[in-house]
Amino acid sequence: MELKQNDMPVVFLQPGEYYISRKPEIIVTVLGSCVSVVLYSKESDVCGITHSQLPSCSYGSECCRRCDESYRYTDCSIIRLVQKMEESKIDIKTLGAKVFGGAGLIASNSAVKDKIGRRNIEVALGTLAKEGIKVISRDTGGSKGRKLFLNSKTKEVLIKKLQ
DSSP, X not given: OOOOTTTSOEEEOOTTEEEEESSSOEEEEEESSOEEEEEEXXXXXXXXXXXXXXXXXXXXXXXXXXXXXXXXXHHHHHHHHHHHHHHTXXXXXXXXXXXXXXXXXXXXXXXHHHHHHHHHHHHHHHHHHHHTOEEEEEEEOSSSOEEEEEETTTOOEEEEEOO
């Protein structure tokens, strides 16, 4: 995918945020152990993306209803994004997902970092399966961070591995 950023506005997605696009634009985010999930339907111009930092919050199944920071958590961010897509009149049965991130980065406590990345991936894939959403593609794990570029018009994703 070639990025023609002059043709489309660019939106930068911060950790703990989600974004729903209804028009052509490039959504950019940077991932380490965090995970981004892209939800889209071939039957709609709408697509959504999350940037979650941690696998699950301490509220468990109540997180989506009680937590003010639910987009920080992989499970809640996916559930809430599915709800937002439904509110946008998207038939959930037509959704596909792309999953990115979850690297095990070298840090002073690399065992913890690696575990967070792996758990983020596991929780993302498990939550998508529970929601009945098929994973179309993924680029997860490894030891390098990623810079993600989502073209909301084509639903294509360009990944640049970070050094």
